Amino acid sequence: MAVVFDRPHALADVPMHYCPGCGHGIIHRLVAEAIDSIGAEGRTVGVASVGCSVFSYNYFNVDMVQAAHGRAPAVATGVKRANPENIVFTYQGDGDLAAIGTAETVHSAARGENITVIFVNNAIYGMTGGQMAPTSLPGQVTQTSPYGRDVATVGYPVKVCEMLSQLDGPAYIERVAVNSVANIRKAGRAIKKAFRYQDEKKGFSLIEVISTCPTNWGMTPEKAMKWAEENMIPYYPLGVYRDKYAEKK
Amino acid sequence: MAEKVLMKGNEAIAEAAISCGCRHYFGYPITPQTEVAAYMAKRMPKIGGTFLQAESEIAAINMVIGAAAAGVRVMTSSSSPGISLKGEGISYMAGCDLPALIVNVQRGGPGLGGIQPSQSDYFQATRGGGHGDYHLIVLAPASVQEMAELTVRSFDLADKYRVPCMLLADGTMGQMMEPVTLGQSGGGTAEKPWALTGTGMRRPHNIINSLSLTPDELERWNVDRYKRYAQIAANEVMYEEYLCDDADVIVVGFGIAARVARNAVNSARAAGIRAGMFRPITLWPFPKEALFARAATAKAFVSVELSMGQLIEDVELAVRCTRPVSLCSRTGGMIPSPAEVLAAIKAAGAAQKGGN
Numbered sequence: 119m120a121v122v123f124d125r126p127h128a129l130a131d132v133p134m135h136y137c138p139g140c141g142h143g144i145i146h147r148l149v150a151e152a153i154d155s156i157g158a159e160g161r162t163v164g165v166a167s168v169g170c171s172v173f174s175y176n177y178f179n180v181d182m183v184q185a186a187h188g189r190a191p192a193v194a195t196g197v198k199r200a201n202p203e204n205i206v207f208t209y210q211g212d213g214d215l216a217a218i219g220t221a222e223t224v225h226s227a228a229r230g231e232n233i234t235v236i237f238v239n240n241a242i243y244g245m246t247g248g249q250m251a252p253t254s255l256p257g258q259v260t261q262t263s264p265y266g267r268d269v270a271t272v273g274y275p276v277k278v279c280e281m282l283s284q285l286d287g288p289a290y291i292e293r294v295a296v297n298s299v300a301n302i303r304k305a306g307r308a309i310k311k312a313f314r315y316q317d318e319k320k321g322f323s324l325i326e327v328i329s330t331c332p333t334n335w336g337m338t339p340e341k342a343m344k345w346a347e348e349n350m351i352p353y354y355p356l357g358v359y360r361d362k363y364a365e366k367k
Numbered sequence: 368m369a370e371k372v373l374m375k376g377n378e379a380i381a382e383a384a385i386s387c388g389c390r391h392y393f394g395y396p397i398t399p400q401t402e403v404a405a406y407m408a409k410r411m412p413k414i415g416g417t418f419l420q421a422e423s424e425i426a427a428i429n430m431v432i433g434a435a436a437a438g439v440r441v442m443t444s445s446s447s448p449g450i451s452l453k454g455e456g457i458s459y460m461a462g463c464d465l466p467a468l469i470v471n472v473q474r475g476g477p478g479l480g481g482i483q484p485s486q487s488d489y490f491q492a493t494r495g496g497g498h499g500d501y502h503l504i505v506l507a508p509a510s511v512q513e514m515a516e517l518t519v520r521s522f523d524l525a526d527k528y529r530v531p532c533m534l535l536a537d538g539t540m541g542q543m544m545e546p547v548t549l550g551q552s553g554g555g556t557a558e559k560p561w562a563l564t565g566t567g568m569r570r571p572h573n574i575i576n577s578l579s580l581t582p583d584e585l586e587r588w589n590v591d592r593y594k595r596y597a598q599i600a601a602n603e604v605m606y607e608e609y610l611c612d613d614a615d616v617i618v619v620g621f622g623i624a625a626r627v628a629r630n631a632v633n634s635a636r637a638a639g640i641r642a643g644m645f646r647p648i649t650l651w652p653f654p655k656e657a658l659f660a661r662a663a664t665a666k667a668f669v670s671v672e673l674s675m676g677q678l679i680e681d682v683e684l685a686v687r688c689t690r691p692v693s694l695c696s697r698t699g700g701m702i703p704s705p706a707e708v709l710a711a712i713k714a715a716g717a718a719q720k721g722g723n
Contacts, residue, residue, distance in 0.1 A: 161565035181563035184576035196433020225422035
């Protein structure tokens, strides 16, 4: 009998703690597929961050270390410099990467550190119960912006791909989304490419994944996907922001 | 037999680390420890090692965490304000049971403080410094030779017990030049089956973390770690005694303070006062049993330190308040003079005679 669908080998066969409809499950699968695609499960080390995805260390069949809040790219730098032949990735949310870990994010990118950063942007702090994130949209209601994000007092969302693409260091930066089948397929291709680039020693890659948080957005999973499409993607345009090694057209 | 060379204390740390297999250094510039980084920046590229100047002390300690998790010998160095920044990472290292060396070449504080020598990070070092139940192994060198030897010992102890080690020096130790003999230790051979090197598809994945949302599990982790601390306290205590056997007054001090104290003890002896010196080399675990044994014969103790009085608390605890302990200290970058220590010895001795 032909197998038409299976679990990626690098994805552990354990129950996940994520809420129903959360994008992390999809994105975990895409990361595991990417690890499988370059045959790197046995030589990959992942760095989990603080937030809902902290338990990702249980969900990948690869060696994993849990970093302090925001510090995953620094920890990944240490892992990579110790064993440059390992494939090293971080898996971080928006609070972790774009608020408390901004310095580590910017400087690992500026160094062109040969690691892959998976940046899950769902515009909210999930684990702590739905506070305003650095990527929460103007007007977005959260627990700590109950009247909507007021840009006059708390400023504007951080556009990570746009910001990092101004640096000379990064090899590959792309923003993708997991709100539709078509976008999930594109996201999978981008994540695979990021891991392949690292394997080819091309340098720093970051894939920003626009995702959803039905629980803290107070929406059904379906409505959350629609909200991401109608509100997040217009503010955070999808596409390639940097590809040092793109073939000239 | 290796020959003697003249080196700064900070350089001796760096060369000793390299000699025992450390090939990864992550740091951030701060006075008065910058020579460690400068030495590493020169040497590491020539021997296939990694020197990386991080964007902050916070990033540096987290790079240390990554490299330690990957199983290599790794170190960072800093001075007091920088060590405060590393506090979060040091707590994570303790929680993750990661071996590494952290060097603190102390300067005056609090805040930005000054750049002159100090020992006012004693509490921070010996009590852990970050959040949670943990200790570091803390070693205090009192010469350039010991800067080298205790660096090697720190790496060995860290690997043996899976505990981060701190070398607690001060600006004097870092900057002074003395002849030093650098031996080849050839260490770094500890088995690390827990290290993150990739599963090789031959074993289940290794996970290094400090998180448990299950209280009884987290308690068990902490209790297990404290069992290791108890082994360290039983096996690894180091101290030096000088003329303590017949001493009426024992001066307790570490690092540069102990060197001043030794001079003062010699002067006191010349003046007919039976003085001695007790120098803790491991500040944690503190040599409390050895010091308590001295309380059987000594009549008074003097804590000599470059702080407002931190070591003195451990001295009082060690002698279990059976003998008076007085303080002779300067702070803010000042160092007690031998004359000041001698005066403190005389005062402590006189108080005992008067009291008896």
